[in-house]
Amino acid sequence: MTGVPFAPPEASNFAREIDALFYALLAFSFALGLFLTVLVIRYAIKYRRGSGANRQGKRMRNLPLEVAWTSSSLVVGIVLFGWGAELYMQRFHPPTNALHILGVGKQWMWKFQHPGGQREIDELHVPVDEPVIVELASEDVIHSFFVPAFRVKQDAVPGMSTNVWFTATKAGTYDLFCAEFCGTAHSAMAGNLVAMTPQDYAAWLEKQPTVDSPVAEGAALYRALGCSGCHEGRGAVRAPDLRNIFGHPVALANSSTTIADTAYIRDSILDPDKQIAAGYAPIMPAFAGLIGESELMDLVAYIESLSDKGAPS
Amino acid sequence: MTARAIQPHSYLGEDWGIAAWLTSTDHKRIAWLYFVAITAFFFLGGSMAVLIRAELVTPAGDLVSDDNYNRIFTIHGVVMVWFFLIPSVPATLGNFLLPLMIGARDLAFPRLNLASWYVFVGGSLFTLFAILMGGIDTGWTFYTPLSTMFANGWVTTAIAGVVIVGFSSIMTGINFIVTTHTLRAKGLTWFRLPIFVWTLYATSLILVLATPVLAAVLVLLALDRVAGIGIFDPALGGDPLLYQHLFWFYSHPAVYIMILPGMGVVSEVIPCFARRPLFGYTTVALATIAIAVFGFLVWGHHMFVSGQSAYAGLVFSLLSYCVAVPSAIKVFNWSLTLRKGEISFEAPMLYALCFMALFTFGGLSGLFLAALAVDVHLTDTYFVVAHFHYIMVGGMVTAYMAGLHFWWPKITGRMYPELPSQIAASILFVGFNLTFFPQFILGFLGMPRRYHAYPAEFQIWNDLSSAGALLLAVGYAMPLFYLGWSIFRGAPAPDNPWGATGLEWQTSSPPPAGNFAQTPVVDRPPYDYELPEGLE
Numbered sequence: 001m002t003g004v005p006f007a008p009p010e011a012s013n014f015a016r017e018i019d020a021l022f023y024a025l026l027a028f029s030f031a032l033g034l035f036l037t038v039l040v041i042r043y044a045i046k047y048r049r050g051s052g053a054n055r056q057g058k059r060m061r062n063l064p065l066e067v068a069w070t071s072s073s074l075v076v077g078i079v080l081f082g083w084g085a086e087l088y089m090q091r092f093h094p095p096t097n098a099l100h101i102l103g104v105g106k107q108w109m110w111k112f113q114h115p116g117g118q119r120e121i122d123e124l125h126v127p128v129d130e131p132v133i134v135e136l137a138s139e140d141v142i143h144s145f146f147v148p149a150f151r152v153k154q155d156a157v158p159g160m161s162t163n164v165w166f167t168a169t170k171a172g173t174y175d176l177f178c179a180e181f182c183g184t185a186h187s188a189m190a191g192n193l194v195a196m197t198p199q200d201y202a203a204w205l206e207k208q209p210t211v212d213s214p215v216a217e218g219a220a221l222y223r224a225l226g227c228s229g230c231h232e233g234r235g236a237v238r239a240p241d242l243r244n245i246f247g248h249p250v251a252l253a254n255s256s257t258t259i260a261d262t263a264y265i266r267d268s269i270l271d272p273d274k275q276i277a278a279g280y281a282p283i284m285p286a287f288a289g290l291i292g293e294s295e296l297m298d299l300v301a302y303i304e305s306l307s308d309k310g311a312p313s
Numbered sequence: 314m315t316a317r318a319i320q321p322h323s324y325l326g327e328d329w330g331i332a333a334w335l336t337s338t339d340h341k342r343i344a345w346l347y348f349v350a351i352t353a354f355f356f357l358g359g360s361m362a363v364l365i366r367a368e369l370v371t372p373a374g375d376l377v378s379d380d381n382y383n384r385i386f387t388i389h390g391v392v393m394v395w396f397f398l399i400p401s402v403p404a405t406l407g408n409f410l411l412p413l414m415i416g417a418r419d420l421a422f423p424r425l426n427l428a429s430w431y432v433f434v435g436g437s438l439f440t441l442f443a444i445l446m447g448g449i450d451t452g453w454t455f456y457t458p459l460s461t462m463f464a465n466g467w468v469t470t471a472i473a474g475v476v477i478v479g480f481s482s483i484m485t486g487i488n489f490i491v492t493t494h495t496l497r498a499k500g501l502t503w504f505r506l507p508i509f510v511w512t513l514y515a516t517s518l519i520l521v522l523a524t525p526v527l528a529a530v531l532v533l534l535a536l537d538r539v540a541g542i543g544i545f546d547p548a549l550g551g552d553p554l555l556y557q558h559l560f561w562f563y564s565h566p567a568v569y570i571m572i573l574p575g576m577g578v579v580s581e582v583i584p585c586f587a588r589r590p591l592f593g594y595t596t597v598a599l600a601t602i603a604i605a606v607f608g609f610l611v612w613g614h615h616m617f618v619s620g621q622s623a624y625a626g627l628v629f630s631l632l633s634y635c636v637a638v639p640s641a642i643k644v645f646n647w648s649l650t651l652r653k654g655e656i657s658f659e660a661p662m663l664y665a666l667c668f669m670a671l672f673t674f675g676g677l678s679g680l681f682l683a684a685l686a687v688d689v690h691l692t693d694t695y696f697v698v699a700h701f702h703y704i705m706v707g708g709m710v711t712a713y714m715a716g717l718h719f720w721w722p723k724i725t726g727r728m729y730p731e732l733p734s735q736i737a738a739s740i741l742f743v744g745f746n747l748t749f750f751p752q753f754i755l756g757f758l759g760m761p762r763r764y765h766a767y768p769a770e771f772q773i774w775n776d777l778s779s780a781g782a783l784l785l786a787v788g789y790a791m792p793l794f795y796l797g798w799s800i801f802r803g804a805p806a807p808d809n810p811w812g813a814t815g816l817e818w819q820t821s822s823p824p825p826a827g828n829f830a831q832t833p834v835v836d837r838p839p840y841d842y843e844l845p846e847g848l849e
Contacts, residue, residue, distance in 0.1 A: 018690055033677060037670070043651035043654070060594070181452045186379075187765045
């Protein structure tokens with residue numbers, strides 16, 4: 001980087017739009033700040049004690065003026081709210097064809113796994129011009145996935161599934177930080193986000209050691225942990241068939257219905273009694289504390305892959 | 314000594330033994346006890362800030378270890394928030410002035426007032442003990458599960474101190490509320506009260522309503538840590554985000570505890586030095602209450618990327634813009650008060666003008682953080698650090714300095730030296746902006762807060778900030794010397810050196826132990842600067 005930096009690079013689909021609002025806010029603040037500064041300095045000089053300025057027509061209040069500035073402050077506030085809210089809501093609607101990457105924060109590193117199983121630590125390689133969604137979890141304390149050049153940030157909270165999505169628009173190497181204070185080496189929990197052309201990304205994936213994909217690892221766990229015994233209907237115990245569960249509505253024992261999203265599947269593994277599927281006995285053991293975050297993500301990835309709504313792998 | 318301005322009947326003149334000071338129930342003496350305590354904490358917290366800025370001069374973490382750096386900024390935050398900012402104006406200037414401003418002989422519960430100081434000191438001993446024994450490294454926010462399951466320091470001891478100090482806040486709050494309701498002089502109706510009294514009243518409401526929630530959440534945290542009850546532990550079915558909700562339910566209103574009294578101070582100073590009634594008095598009074606009420610409804614704006622629901626984010630963003638409106642109104646009112654005035658620029662006025670500029674900057678930067686999508690980028694970066702330092706240090710501490718100089722003649726019976734004070738105010742303004750403005754840029758560039766080491770591209774702005782901190786330290790150290798000097802050598806102060814209108818100026822400087830020789834009767838509106846005053 002040459003010279004004195006004033007702004008971070010704009011390298012994602014969000015960056016330009018968020019910057020537009022940022023600079024609008026900056027212009028508004030500058031204008032209002034300048035107006036007030038000039039006003040106060042002008043009064044301070046003109047009405048300094050002993051000056052000969054005309055002081056006729058003093059007023060202690062001016063109702064129309066007060067109503068005007070109160071209502072215009074409110075209008076400005078509502079406009080800023082609406083503008084910020086509209087952009088914010090995009091965070092919650094990732095494209096359905098996004099590339100799924102698993103990210104786990106732990107003191108003090110970021111671990112990532114690509115759909116093909118390739119793993120990396122404190123570095124994340126992504127293709128440009130392709131939406132990417134990073135599923136986040138934490139193995140210990142709260143961390144926060146932050147890429148300033150992309151204007152995205154999301155906390156990784158223990159016991160919870162969160163995600164962040166973006167489309168990189170410019171190839172390059174950018175800062176990746178942990179933004180939520182996480183203990184001793186918090187500032188060392190940083191690395192690089194490398195955005196590459198799709199060809200370079202494919203070539204990079206090729207060069208990584210071959211390992212099982214999260215779905216394949218999840219499938220192995222599914223058998224090793226005995227899930228298949230009940231859920232595939234061959235054992236004595238009856239449990240719901242998990243094919244085509246993800247993304248579909250599930251009828252619950254309490255007569256409500258929920259969409260089986262990632263959080264639902266996660267919770268149903270960790271604490272099955274929380275939401276019992278209608279028509280089944282609450283007999284599944286809870287897996288909370290028995291499996292790690294990475295295994296849990298693999299297992300969820302496998303169950304999601306059994307559905308027509310699952311991510312294309 | 315014989316020429317001292319302190320008359321034998323003044324509250325300072327009665328008995329100078331240590332025991333007399335430590336057992337006095339006179340609100341004016343208790344104000345001094347608080348003043349000594351919080352000044353010590355201010356310089357303790359300030360020295361931690363100097364260490365932080367020294368570490369950040371170079372990108373590598375080479376001055377102190379990472380663990381020590383984390384302890385240093387935690388001590389800075391804990392000490393500055395709970396042991397300086399929260400009690401600052403209310404417990405010192407508020408304690409001294411509230412009875413004087415409403416024409417009362419003391420607060421409603423003088424012994425409760427003294428007890429609150431002992432509770433404050435008792436609580437602070439816990440926290441100081443925790444610091445001396447090796448400190449804590451959780452940040453002042455004590456986020457779970459870092460603070461419950463992963464931190465090794467003296468977390469339980471430190472939060473015990475914070476909980477205990479909270480009771481002192483509650484005692485002061487109750488005392489102020491009852492005093493304002495019951496001890497106003499004859500004729501002093503609510504809409505004749507000085508804005509400073511309105512702000513103390515609003516602050517007290519927040520202290521009484523919000524502090525118990527802090528106590529509750531910190532006790533839960535301690536139980537989680539000590540007994541493993543799992544309220545915030547996901548492995549036991551707990552929820553780390555619940556901690557954040559409860560913590561900010563207190564800590565966001567606490568921000569208004571830390572700024573409303575400052576707004577009250579400048580609402581006294583500006584009319585006095587402009588010799589004009591406060592513009593839109595009723596609106597400012599009502600805006601004060603509006604800020605206190607809305608302040609309770611915006612805590613979730615600290616959590617836009619925490620994983621809370623998108624719709625919660627929407628509601629909290631909208632309400633955050635609503636709470637900005639009464640603050641904006643106040644800035645407009647202070648500005649218009651200057652119009653057609655007779656303005657002079659003694660130190661209190663310079664500090665008040667600094668407050669207006671810095672508070673406005675801080676408030677405008679809040680608009681960025683309330684904008685949801687922009688906050689996603691800026692939260693947990695130096696932009697937030699700059700924002701709240703503009704409000705709490707640029708705003709509250711500057712207002713505190715304005716008030717200290719303004720009422721110094723009344724409190725001590727001595728004038729402070731004018732020129733050094735004006736120089737200190739100017740140094741503060743320049744030093745403050747040099748310290749904190751670069752942090753806005755650092756935040757936009759993406760530098761996260763609480764970083765012991767950082768990428769080299771951020772260095773230039775960190776160095777400017779650290780240089781500013783040196784200047785700022787000079788600006789804060791100067792008053793310690795010249796105000797200290799003036800207690801013994803300052804010119805004796807007349808009863809009303811500024812020709813101000815408040816009741817506190819109608820009694821002698823310093824006031825007698827019972828405040829007023831004759832209980833005043835009020836028949837005039839506040840800030841009645843239009844009538845010819847017996848000035849100079």
